[in-house]
Amino acid sequence: MISSPSAGLKGTFRVPGDKSISHRSIMLGSLANGITEVSGFLEADDALATLSAFEQMGVKIERIETGKLRIHGVGLHGLKAPQNTLDVGNSGTSMRLLSGILAGQQFDSVLTGDRSLTKRPMRRVLDPLSLMGANVESTALGTSPLKIKGKTELTGIHYEMPMGSAQVKSCLMLAGLYAAGTTTIEEPAVTRDHTERMLRGFGYPVSTNKNVVSLEGGGALTATSIDVPGDISSAAFFMVAALITPNSEITLEHIGINPTRTGIIDILLKMGADIYLDNERLVGGEKVADIHVKSSQLIGIQVPEDLVALAIDEFPVIFIAAAYAKGTTVVTGAEELRVKESDRIQAMVDGLQSLGVNIEGTSDGAVIKGGLVQPGSIESFDDHRIAMAFAVAGLNAEGTVTVNNCENVSTSFPGFVELATDCGFKLKAQ
Ligand code: S3P
Numbered sequence: 165m166i167s168s169p170s171a172g173l174k175g176t177f178r179v180p181g182d183k184s185i186s187h188r189s190i191m192l193g194s195l196a197n198g199i200t201e202v203s204g205f206l207e208a209d210d211a212l213a214t215l216s217a218f219e220q221m222g223v224k225i226e227r228i229e230t231g232k233l234r235i236h237g238v239g240l241h242g243l244k245a246p247q248n249t250l251d252v253g254n255s256g257t258s259m260r261l262l263s264g265i266l267a268g269q270q271f272d273s274v275l276t277g278d279r280s281l282t283k284r285p286m287r288r289v290l291d292p293l294s295l296m297g298a299n300v301e302s303t304a305l306g307t308s309p310l311k312i313k314g315k316t317e318l319t320g321i322h323y324e325m326p327m328g329s330a331q332v333k334s335c336l337m338l339a340g341l342y343a344a345g346t347t348t349i350e351e352p353a354v355t356r357d358h359t360e361r362m363l364r365g366f367g368y369p370v371s372t373n374k375n376v377v378s379l380e381g382g383g384a385l386t387a388t389s390i391d392v393p394g395d396i397s398s399a400a401f402f403m404v405a406a407l408i409t410p411n412s413e414i415t416l417e418h419i420g421i422n423p424t425r426t427g428i429i430d431i432l433l434k435m436g437a438d439i440y441l442d443n444e445r446l447v448g449g450e451k452v453a454d455i456h457v458k459s460s461q462l463i464g465i466q467v468p469e470d471l472v473a474l475a476i477d478e479f480p481v482i483f484i485a486a487a488y489a490k491g492t493t494v495v496t497g498a499e500e501l502r503v504k505e506s507d508r509i510q511a512m513v514d515g516l517q518s519l520g521v522n523i524e525g526t527s528d529g530a531v532i533k534g535g536l537v538q539p540g541s542i543e544s545f546d547d548h549r550i551a552m553a554f555a556v557a558g559l560n561a562e563g564t565v566t567v568n569n570c571e572n573v574s575t576s577f578p579g580f581v582e583l584a585t586d587c588g589f590k591l592k593a594q
Contacts, residue, residue, distance in 0.1 A: 165551065165567045165581065166592045167558025172411030172459075173588035179399050181231060181392035182420050183576050184330070185450065186211035187257045188362050189390045191265065191338070193235035194223040194243070196366050198387030202233040205392055209575040210255035217262060220246040237387050240341060245271035249309065254278050254505060254548075254575045257331055259308060260289050261359075264335035266312040267298035268342025276309040280505050280546055283307060289335045292323045296339055296347070320345035320381060327500060328473040330355035330424075333377065337363070337370070340379050348378035353473045356424040361449045365390070393420035393452045397477040398577050400428045401552045402587060404481045406457040407437050408488040409559045414587060416455040423451070427475025431482055435462040435489055464491030464534055472497045477504075480553035483512040486532040487521045488560060495529030505572070506545035515542035515554055519565065539563025548572040552580060555591055 186206040191214065193200030205211065207230060215233075219225055222244035224236040243265075250273060252258035259275050263286070266273045276282065287306035294300065299313035320343045325332055333349050337359050340347025353375065360370045360377055366385040371378050399416045406412040421429075421441065432439055438458040445452055462485055472495075475482065479501055486493035501508040513525040520538035524531045537557055544551035544567055551570040558565030570593065573580050581593045 165555050165570050166594065167555045167565045167567065168590040169561060170409050170559045170588050170590050173406045173409050173414050174412065175587055176415040176417060177402065177583060177587055178417050179394045179402065179419070179583070180208065180577060180579070181206035182395040183208070183210055183397065184257065184356055184358050185362070185390070185392045185420065187214045187261065188358055189392060190214045190218055190225070190235065191261060192362050192366050192385055193237055193387065193390070194218040195240050195265070196237035196385035196387040197239045198237055200235045200237055200387040201389040202235065203231060203391050205231045205233050206395065207231060208578045209253055210258065213252040213255045214258045214262070217250045217252060217258065220248065220250060237385070240384060243269055246273055249274040249276050251276050252281070254281055254572055256281060256284055256505070259286070259310070260331035260335045261338055263289050263293065263300060263310055263312060264338035267293050267296070267300060267316070267339050268318055269314045271314040273312045273314070274309055275312065281308065285503055286310060288327065288329065288332050292321065292332070292336055293339055295321050295323065296343055298339065318343035318381070320347040322348040324350045325352060328353040328355050329500070330359070334359040337377065337379060340381055341383070343381040346378055346380055348376065351375045353470065354424060355473050356422065358422065365449050389448070391447045393447060393450055394418050395576070396420050396425050396428065399455060400478045400481050401556050403428065403432060403439065403455065403457050404485045405556045405559055405587070405589065407432065407460050407462060407485060408556070410459050412459040412588070414457050416457070418452055419455050421451045421453045424474055427471040428478040428482070430471055431467055431475055432485065434465050435485060436460055437462060462489035464489045464493040464532070466494045469497035476500060477549060480508055480512055480549045481556055483516060483523070483530065483532060484553050484557045487516055487523070487534055487537055487557065489534040491534060493532045493534070496526070497528055499528040504547070506547035506550060508547065508550065511545045511547060511550045512553070515550065518542055519557060519561065537561040539565060541566040541568065544569045546572050548575045548577065552577065555584065555589070559589060
């Protein structure tokens with residue numbers, strides 16, 4: 165993608181559906197009894213990888229129109245053995261959540277992914293799954309392919325998670341559906357709670373108390389309908405874009421504002437952003453709002469550590485906001501960024517340094533001094549969010565920013581270039 169300075173962003177837009185909720189709608193819809201209708205589903209590679217995995221396990225999923233699905237649930241015990249290895253591409257959410265479901269099945273299965281996903285750490289799910297009695301094998305490095313043996317008896321555990329991760333928490337909750345007794349998970353910091361909310365939406369009791377979640381195995385899910393809101397993680401690119409580009413005023417409609425996801429708004433408000441929300445409403449157990457954003461002179465801040473887990477996917481674009489801010493922004497407590505689709509601290513440090521920005525990486529974050537952003541060419545490391553963040557960086561730079569290897573933008577944001585162009589980005593895909 166080649167991103168050039170823009171004269172301003174204007175208009176009212178919708179971004180594609182929430183990725184986390186889309187994955188879970190397929191998983192829980194497939195495991196429910198009855199037909200689940202989904203609208204607003206994210207038709208992007210990651211969520212489609214989950215969809216394909218369940219089709220390969222015998223679930224009928226009708227594609228009614230774009231974003232509209234009808235899932236013929238097979239019940240918790242109705243999945244069939246897949247004929248082949250389940251390849252979930254770039255999608256960490258598919259692999260980690262599916263490993264919890266597959267550990268509870270009567271058949272063996274193998275999960276694999278692309279060159280990024282097969283490097284990502286899987287012991288974080290395998291260790292607690294083994295404590296529950298699951299039989300899952302990884303490579304010697306603790307990476308996929310994962311070989312999951314069926315016909316194992318799972319037992320509920322009380323697990324204190326060493327890191328804040330909604331994927332690990334969700335994996336264990338899903339395994340907990342198949343386990344005898346109670347599965348309790350204690351998180352070091354609250355992470356996104358879409359699994360908890362959606363399980364309740366399917367009539368499955370889940371109890372939560374701050375950072376502790378627990379459920380009993382052996383229940384059943386009852387089909388429901390799901391309206392997936394716009395993904396706040398995708399909206400974040402447009403929020404920062406409008407803030408750093410003079411003469412901008414945009415509205416992002418129907419965005420999910422689940423309180424475990426709104427760290428980006430709190431961080432940008434602390435940086436002096438002109439953002440306000442209206443038309444707040446509840447859609448299928450998830451809060452939704454329209455987000456209005458105007459150009460603003462941002463200021464550097466120390467990002468509060470308690471907001472890190474609530475904005476974990478937004479740091480690439482928060483680093484861009486910091487590069488345009490007056491003063492210094494300090495990010496700490498964000499070591500999880502090093503094990504995302506790429507090492508996002510290193511990817512942002514490399515990219516911003518090549519655009520002349522004064523940034524220093526630390527083990528768990530970075531120190532970014534705002535200033536002029538020079539033209540240059542950067543590497544996305546095949547990471548969708550790094551690519552989109554640098555497309556935003558070009559909007560008010562001293563020249564053109566070229567972003568290499570952007571194919572993976574389609575894993576979370578199909579139509580990004582088109583929507584960005586409609587909004588006023590000067591963005592070309594090559
Ligand atoms: C996700 C959880 C987060 C996030 C990912 C989606 C989820 O990962 O980065 O994009 O849907 O549960 P971690 O659990 O690794 O923090």
